[in-house]
Amino acid sequence: MIELRDVTYTYPNGVTAIRNLTLNIDSGVSILIGPNGSGKTTLLKIMACIYKPQSGTVLIDGKDYWKSNRREQLMIRRNIVYVHEKPILFRGTVIENIMFPLLIRGYERKEAEIRANEILRELGVENLGKRKRKELSAGELQLVAFARAIVVNPKYLLLDEPTNTLDIEKRKIVEKYIRKLSQRNKRIIIASHDRLLAAGLGDRIIILEHGRLKEITTSSKILDEIKAFTSQTSI
Amino acid sequence: MIGLPTVIVGLFLYMLLSRSGPLGFLSLLYKPQAIMIGQAILITPLIVSLAYEVFHKARQDYWELAISLGADTKQAYYAMFREVLPDVITVLLISFSRALGELGVALMVGGNIRGYTRVFTTTIALEIAKGNFETALTLGFILLVIISSITAVVRTLGVERE
Numbered sequence: 001m002i003e004l005r006d007v008t009y010t011y012p013n014g015v016t017a018i019r020n021l022t023l024n025i026d027s028g029v030s031i032l033i034g035p036n037g038s039g040k041t042t043l044l045k046i047m048a049c050i051y052k053p054q055s056g057t058v059l060i061d062g063k064d065y066w067k068s069n070r071r072e073q074l075m076i077r078r079n080i081v082y083v084h085e086k087p088i089l090f091r092g093t094v095i096e097n098i099m100f101p102l103l104i105r106g107y108e109r110k111e112a113e114i115r116a117n118e119i120l121r122e123l124g125v126e127n128l129g130k131r132k133r134k135e136l137s138a139g140e141l142q143l144v145a146f147a148r149a150i151v152v153n154p155k156y157l158l159l160d161e162p163t164n165t166l167d168i169e170k171r172k173i174v175e176k177y178i179r180k181l182s183q184r185n186k187r188i189i190i191a192s193h194d195r196l197l198a199a200g201l202g203d204r205i206i207i208l209e210h211g212r213l214k215e216i217t218t219s220s221k222i223l224d225e226i227k228a229f230t231s232q233t234s235i
Numbered sequence: 236m237i238g239l240p241t242v243i244v245g246l247f248l249y250m251l252l253s254r255s256g257p258l259g260f261l262s263l264l265y266k267p268q269a270i271m272i273g274q275a276i277l278i279t280p281l282i283v284s285l286a287y288e289v290f291h292k293a294r295q296d297y298w299e300l301a302i303s304l305g306a307d308t309k310q311a312y313y314a315m316f317r318e319v320l321p322d323v324i325t326v327l328l329i330s331f332s333r334a335l336g337e338l339g340v341a342l343m344v345g346g347n348i349r350g351y352t353r354v355f356t357t358t359i360a361l362e363i364a365k366g367n368f369e370t371a372l373t374l375g376f377i378l379l380v381i382i383s384s385i386t387a388v389v390r391t392l393g394v395e396r397e
Contacts, residue, residue, distance in 0.1 A: 074307050082303040088296050101304040
């Protein structure tokens with residue numbers, strides 16, 4: 001479980017993105033929604049232990065990450081993978097990129113390559129393996145970043161706007177895979193503007209506003225809101 | 236500091252290194268070491284400024300990416316350095332190119348002594364002063380070829396980087 005207790009995060013430029021936020025995230029798919037600047041990305045990076053909050057506590061499976069020693073911190077972080085909103089790939093081919101998280105975990109090169117190819121096959125994009133980053137479209141980049149994250153089968157998968165550049169087909173693939181991971185008892189936390197995605201995937205919807213927790217709701221409530229909005233606009 | 240005029244650096248260094256100057260006891264004036272010091276003063280701000288930009292962005296992008304994928308600190312720095320290596324080489328080549336084409340410092344603190352502190356640019360200046368335009372033009376052309384080659388390497392690295 002990821003537990004945030006009274007967490008506040010302020011950027012070096014003085015902007016406070018998260019204010020006194022307390023939140024527990026356990027099983028299933030949790031979706032963070034909220035307007036621009038509400039703190040979704042910052043919150044994901046705090047949960048991914050990339051950003052250190054100025055105050056409050058971040059507990060991952062009961063362990064305070066920022067009070068742990070380096071070895072413990074690494075063990076904790078290796079259970080969490082965060083995928084950026086704007087996917088960045090390293091130099092080299094797609095396969096080499098997907099192999100990266102495996103190699104740093106001590107996998108043999110050959111084994112890592114086999115697993116990387118398997119993931120691409122599962123996502124239906126095995127043809128991308130030998131391509132370099134400049135040869136990929138925005139959607140393909142996002143899919144490769146997703147593949148690179150899931151190849152290590154993380155306990156916590158944190159996705160920042162994972163479908164915003166995907167076409168319908170690729171979006172379906174990603175959504176299907178997220179459901180599959182959720183059934184395998186993985187914890188998935190997604191930051192998104194997309195209420196349809198939230199309604200379709202989320203077991204729990206966390207609404208943020210101005211860096212504070214506004215509400216925790218269910219996907220059916222979000223779906224009702226969408227229906228109400230659609231009927232209003234169609235009138 | 237990047238746009239520091241070379242004559243100002245030359246003058247400042249000349250005053251420091253001249254016999255009556257505060258560093259006169261080192262007897263470096265009109266020696267190759269004096270030119271090296273001057274060139275270092277001239278290009279260090281350029282290197283620092285360009286390298287800072289490169290590393291600042293790389294830390295935000297590649298270091299954070301490696302960490303978010305489960306790398307330890309050493310692995311994250313290694314991944315980051317691997318990414319920025321072509322940029323770092325580019326920065327060094329740009330700076331080398333600036334130093335190579337510099338005249339003021341080499342002339343003022345090197346003294347243009349034949350076979351000792353005479354460099355490309357000071358030779359060209361001397362040949363012009365002597366009225367040997369043909370030699371000056373030839374040397375200028377060679378210098379241009381060298382600097383153009385460096386630029387070509389920089390551009391190739393830029394393409395490779397992608």
